[in-house]
Amino acid sequence: xxxxxxxxxxxxxxxxxxxxxxxxxxxxxxxxxxxxxxxxxxxxxxxxxxxxxxxxxxxxxxxxxxxxxxxxxxxxxxxxxxxxxxxxxxxxxxxxxxxxxxxxxxxxxxxxxxxxxxxxxxxxxxxxxxxxxxxxxxxxxxxxxxxxxxxxxxxxxxxxxxxxxxxxxxxxxxxxxxxxxxxxxxxxxxxxxxxxxxxxxxxxxxxxxxxxxxxxxxxxxxxxxxxxxxxxxxxxxxxxxxxxxxxxxxxxxxxxxxxxxxxxxxxxxxxxxxxxxxxxxxxxxxxxxxxxxxxxxxxxxxxxxxxxxxxxxxxxxxxxxxxxxxxxxxxxxxxxxxxxxxxxxxxxxxxxxxxxxxxxxxxxxxxxxxxxxxxxxxxxxxxxxxxxxxxxxxxxxxxxxxxxxxxxx
Amino acid sequence: xxxxxxxxxxxxxxxxxxxxxxxxxxxxxxxxxxxxxxxxxxxxxxxxxxxxxxxxxxxxxxxxxxxxxxxxxxxxxxxxxxxxxxxxxxxxxxxxxxxxxxxxxxxxxxxxxxxxxxxxxxxxxxxxxxxxxxxxxxxxxxxxxxxxxxxxxxxxxxxxxxxxxxxxxxxxxxxxxxxxxxxxxxxxxxxxxxxxxxxxxxxxxxxxxxxxxxxxxxxxxxxxxxxxxxxxxxxxxxxxxxxxxxxxxxxxxxxxxxxxxxxxxxxxxxxxxxxxxxxxxxxxxxxxxxxxxxxxxxxxxxxxxxxx
Numbered sequence: 001x002x003x004x005x006x007x008x009x010x011x012x013x014x015x016x017x018x019x020x021x022x023x024x025x026x027x028x029x030x031x032x033x034x035x036x037x038x039x040x041x042x043x044x045x046x047x048x049x050x051x052x053x054x055x056x057x058x059x060x061x062x063x064x065x066x067x068x069x070x071x072x073x074x075x076x077x078x079x080x081x082x083x084x085x086x087x088x089x090x091x092x093x094x095x096x097x098x099x100x101x102x103x104x105x106x107x108x109x110x111x112x113x114x115x116x117x118x119x120x121x122x123x124x125x126x127x128x129x130x131x132x133x134x135x136x137x138x139x140x141x142x143x144x145x146x147x148x149x150x151x152x153x154x155x156x157x158x159x160x161x162x163x164x165x166x167x168x169x170x171x172x173x174x175x176x177x178x179x180x181x182x183x184x185x186x187x188x189x190x191x192x193x194x195x196x197x198x199x200x201x202x203x204x205x206x207x208x209x210x211x212x213x214x215x216x217x218x219x220x221x222x223x224x225x226x227x228x229x230x231x232x233x234x235x236x237x238x239x240x241x242x243x244x245x246x247x248x249x250x251x252x253x254x255x256x257x258x259x260x261x262x263x264x265x266x267x268x269x270x271x272x273x274x275x276x277x278x279x280x281x282x283x284x285x286x287x288x289x290x291x292x293x294x295x296x297x298x299x300x301x302x303x304x305x306x307x308x309x310x311x312x313x314x315x316x317x318x319x320x321x322x323x324x325x326x327x328x329x330x331x332x333x334x335x336x337x338x339x340x341x342x343x344x345x346x347x348x349x350x351x352x353x354x355x356x357x358x359x360x361x362x363x364x365x366x367x368x369x370x371x372x373x374x375x376x377x378x379x380x381x382x383x384x385x386x387x388x389x390x391x392x393x394x395x396x397x398x399x400x401x402x403x404x405x406x407x408x409x
Numbered sequence: 410x411x412x413x414x415x416x417x418x419x420x421x422x423x424x425x426x427x428x429x430x431x432x433x434x435x436x437x438x439x440x441x442x443x444x445x446x447x448x449x450x451x452x453x454x455x456x457x458x459x460x461x462x463x464x465x466x467x468x469x470x471x472x473x474x475x476x477x478x479x480x481x482x483x484x485x486x487x488x489x490x491x492x493x494x495x496x497x498x499x500x501x502x503x504x505x506x507x508x509x510x511x512x513x514x515x516x517x518x519x520x521x522x523x524x525x526x527x528x529x530x531x532x533x534x535x536x537x538x539x540x541x542x543x544x545x546x547x548x549x550x551x552x553x554x555x556x557x558x559x560x561x562x563x564x565x566x567x568x569x570x571x572x573x574x575x576x577x578x579x580x581x582x583x584x585x586x587x588x589x590x591x592x593x594x595x596x597x598x599x600x601x602x603x604x605x606x607x608x609x610x611x612x613x614x615x616x617x618x619x620x621x622x623x624x625x626x627x628x629x630x631x632x633x634x635x636x637x638x639x640x641x642x643x644x645x646x647x648x649x650x651x652x653x654x655x656x657x658x659x660x661x662x663x664x665x666x667x668x669x670x671x672x673x674x675x676x677x678x679x680x681x682x683x684x685x686x687x688x689x690x691x692x693x694x695x696x697x698x699x700x701x702x703x704x705x706x707x708x709x710x711x712x713x714x715x716x717x
Contacts, residue, residue, distance in 0.1 A: 046647045047600075048524060048618035057605040057615060117600020117615065117648030120445060124454075124580040124599055131454045131581045131597075139579040139603045201705050202573060202609035278543055355532060355564060355611045356542030 002399060006165050009397060010388045017387070020237065024383065031376040038369025039114060047117050049366040055353035056346075058115070060363040063342030064371055065111035066193060067222065068104045068378075069146070070215065070341055073190040074223015075101035075153065075182070093242050095160055095389060096234070097227060098153050101186075103382035104223075105150040110374045112143075138196040145192050149185045152178060161389060167398045190215045197349065205282035205349040208271075214264040215341075220257030221307075222337035224250050225330040232327070234386065239394040248321050254333065255314035262311060265304070285358075286348040293360050296347055299339045307336035445646075454581065455594040455640075466596075466639070474635075474644055482635045484643050487661045489588035495655050495710065496589070496689040497666075498678035498698070499563060501540075502715045506531055506554040506561030510668035510677065514565075517656060517667035518642040519633050521620030528653040529668060530611060531563045540699070540713075565668075566591060566612035566653035567701060567709030574604035574613060583650075589682075589710050590655050592640035598649040605650060609702050612652050619647040655679070682710065 017025075042049040052059050075097040113119060124130035125143055132140045156178050163170040194212035201207055228250060234240035272283050284290060286300045313319045313329035320326060352358050363371075391397040448469060453462065467484050474482040511529045520526045532545040536558055545562070555561060572591050575583055582597040583604060605613045622631045637643040638658035645651055656666035660679070664670075669677040680687035689712075692698065698712040 046618045047615070050617075053617070054526075054605065054611070054614055057602045112601075115601070117602070117617075117650075118598060118646070119600075120450065121597070121599045124582070124597060133579050133581045136576045137579040137603070139577065139601060143579065196603075197606075200573070200577070200607050202607055281543060350606075352543070353611055354542070354609050355530060355547060356545045357547050357611075 002166055003162070005399065005402075006162055009165070009402070013388050013391045013397060014384050021387075025380070028376045028380045028383070032373050032380070035369045035371070035373025035376060038366040039373055042114070042366050042370060043119075047115075049364065051362055051364040051367065053359055053361075055357055055359040056350040056361040058350070059346050059361050060342070060367045060371060061111050061115040063346040064374070065108050065115070066215075066345060067338055067341040068108035068111060069189055069193045070219035070337070071223045071226055072101045072104035072108060072149065073186040073216070073219045074227075075186055093227075093231065093246065095157060095393070096231070096240075096386065097223075098157050098182075099382060099385045099389060100223070100227060100230070101153050102150065102157065102385065103378045105146060105153070105189075106381055107374050107378035109146060109150070110377065111371075114370050114374070138192060138199050142189075142192045142196055145185065145189045149182075149189050152182055152185055156182065157385075157389075161392050164392045165398050167400050187216065190219050197345075202354055203349050204279040206345075208268060210264050210268055214261060214268075217257050217261035217264060218337045218340060221254050221261060221310075221333050222341070224254050225333040225337070228254075228330045229327065229334075232323075234390065238386075238390045240390050241394060244321075247326070251314045251320045251326055251329070255311060255320070258307060258311040258314065258333065262307060281352060282348040285351050286344060290352070290358060293351075293358055295360055295362065296343055300344050303336045303339035303344055306332040307340070310336060449596060452596050454597055456581075470639070470643065478633050478644070480633070480635055482633075482637055482643070485636075485638045485658060485661075487638065487658075489586050489590075490661060491587075492681075492683055493587075494589045494682045495568065495660060496680060496682040496693075497568070497655065497711045498689050498692045499711070499713050500676040500678070500716045501560060501562060501713050502717045503674045503676035504531075504555075504561045504563060505674055505676075506533060506549070506556075506559070507673065509671045509673060510563060513667045513671035514653070516631065517634055517659070518654075519620075519622075519637070519644055520651075521616060521618075521645070522623060522631060523621045523625045524617050526614045526616070526620075526651070528612070528614065528651075529563050529565045531561055533559045534562055536560055540701075562713070563668075564610055564612070564701070565711070566655075567610050567707065567711040568653075568655060570708035570710060571706055573607040573609065573705075573707060577603040577607035579603060586640075588661070590657055590660075591652070592654055592657065593650055593652060594640065595643070595645050595649045595651065600648040600650065602650065609705050609707060613650050614652065615650050616645050616647050620645050 038049075050059070050061075113122070116122060125132060125140070127144070132144075134140050134144075156175065159175065159178075160170060191212045194215040197203070197206035198208070198211040228247060231240070231242050231247060235242055269283065272280050281290070285293070286296060289295070289297045310329040310332040313325050313332070319329070347361050350359075351361070446469070448465070452458075452466065458466070463486050467486065470484045471482050474484075508531050511527050511531060514520065514529050515522070515527065518528065520528060530547055532542070532547055533549040533556070534541065534545050538544045540562060549556075549559075568589055568591055570585075570589070572585055575585060575591060579601060580597060580599055582599065583591065583593045585591050600615070602615055605615060622633060623629070624631070633644065634642060636658055638654070638661070641654045641657040656664075656668075660666060665679055666677075669679045678688050678692055680689035682689060682693075684690060692714055693712065696714040696716060698714040700709045700712060
């Protein structure tokens with residue numbers, strides 16, 4: 001059976017590697033253990049181990065969740081040009097975008113799971129077995145689209161790798177519709193996640209029609225920013241091949257996305273500042289603080305400034321095509337969007353709370369540990385998947401080569 | 410495991426139930442180690458419970474609570490009274506901000522002392538600014554109330570006709586009953602807190618830890634109220650959301666909510682909106698009332714008014 005062979009060879013590939021590979025895995029395992037110890041104490045004692053309280057009832061976990069959904073959605077960033085416009089240089093790397101999407105969705109789902117107060121009752125969310133509140137609850141929709149997106153990408157990637165492994169051409173009739181479907185699906189996961197906040201009339205900070213478009217624009221920046229750096233690392237450390245031209249093209253698309261993101265941001269600031277209603281208070285908390293509570297002000301400005309600098313770096317062709325400035329830009333975007341979709345989205349939405357009270361939230365050690373655990377699991381999943389994919393696509397791991405080797409022996 | 414199998418055989422099950430049970434039995438085995446019984450783990454949604462289920466759950470909970478708290482509890486499943494829609498009136502001009510209602514509510518409804526949960530939150534507001542949450546202080550601490558320059562606005566669940574929390578819940582663990590009370594099935598809630606984000610009144614509270622009834626400062630243990638309702642004041646598990654239920658355990662028996670009874674100045678009124686002779690109907694007819702955040706179209710059944 002070829003499929004068993006495929007799984008067996010994939011498993012073997014994952015176990016083989018140089019000392020850098022092993023050290024990287026060891027580091028991830030250590031981090032998972034350290035983070036896991038925090039998570040276990042949360043499991044035992046409840047979410048009281050976090051610094052969330054009734055006024056700020058979603059925080060670090062859900063912020064990370066939102067960011068990860070964005071990264072996952074960004075796989076389309078690469079699928080669209082590659083398959084719709086048949087743009088060759090990117091085509092071969094689409095698969096790695098999808099691997100990133102799979103890893104990011106796993107992380108997003110884990111961030112929801114650790115935020116649940118009663119995880120043992122999670123089966124209530126399984127369609128037909130539990131009682132999913134459709135069509136009313138956006139959270140119910142979100143769980144459906146995220147799981148579908150996960151299954152879809154997993155199917156596409158496994159199918160592609162398996163056909164490469166068999167040294168066969170893929171079946172276009174099967175694959176192309178799935179790929180095309182993955183585009184609206186990617187849009188939908190981030191849109192539904194935005195609607196989750198957007199639909200809450202009680203929270204004026206999120207109750208803006210620009211929220212979903214802004215989510216998409218920022219995802220088009222953060223996802224590729226991760227990929228830009230990953231591709232360079234893979235190019236250095238494995239037989240992975242990608243042309244410079246493709247990297248620069250991705251950076252160019254990011255510049256446009258960042259422009260739209262900044263424009264949306266400016267529009268929101270204008271609306272709030274000029275109309276100067278009571279709702280301005282949340283922006284005030286974010287950018288100047290209320291009284292002595294200036295905890296997130298530094299983060300807010302860092303996010304805006306970093307995003308703007310990165311926009312310039314990616315807009316100007318000279319800095320875009322220079323690897324030093326390109327990488328600086330990617331890191332700045334990553335940090336900028338991570339703050340924007342995390343702490344700068346969640347805490348001002350809840351502060352001041354619906355009764356006008358201020359609770360200053362900072363993540364607890366347990367929250368940081370749990371987050372580190374999930375990030376490490378995500379990196380681990382991505383590393384292992386990428387290891388297999390690189391071997392199959394670039395290092396001649398396929399059934400023919402294996403047969404040849406066997407005959408020689 | 411064999412015990413679960415035997416039980417499955419004995420039960421007359423529909424196909425859907427069979428699939429449900431089959432899928433859940435394996436998980437139930439794992440659950441055994443996690444501190445909740447398999448009966449609780451497998452318990453169905455409130456609206457799908459048979460009379461038999463209700464009897465078993467009642468018995469199970471009463472035994473559980475007796476074991477844990479050392480006294481006999483009664484867990485009622487009393488349904489809404491027909492032709493009843495509860496409404497609440499609060500006279501802002503009378504309220505003196507003494508917070509007696511807050512603590513009467515804590516005692517009546519078995520609210521967690523540590524971490525502290527208050528279903529009623531009394532806000533102190535400046536007289537010159539009117540009802541405005543941006544100038545409200547929840548944590549006022551005065552030797553004497555009322556303060557001359559301030560008035561007081563107690564806020565609890567507004568029992569909306571159009572409740573955003575119910576819409577938000579991903580698993581239908583919270584809903585509006587026929588008598589207008591928005592309730593939570595603590596055994597079905599998964600603790601995602603989407604309802605808390607959705608509530609414009611801060612009326613929903615999360616049990617961040619297992620509720621404790623010992624005051625962390627004085628070490629005094631508070632006495633639990635053993636007259637409980639399944640959807641109301643029964644002791645709560647950890648990691649779920651609870652909220653004011655207009656004292657469902659009392660009001661469905663024809664009594665007033667605890668906060669109405671305790672109020673020393675008679676600022677709190679309660680009654681049946683469908684009964685034209687009720688006190689609350691009288692207030693709506695003869696006084697000028699206001700509701701909080703009317704622009705959100707939540708349509709509260711909690712009316713504030715100025716009697717004088």
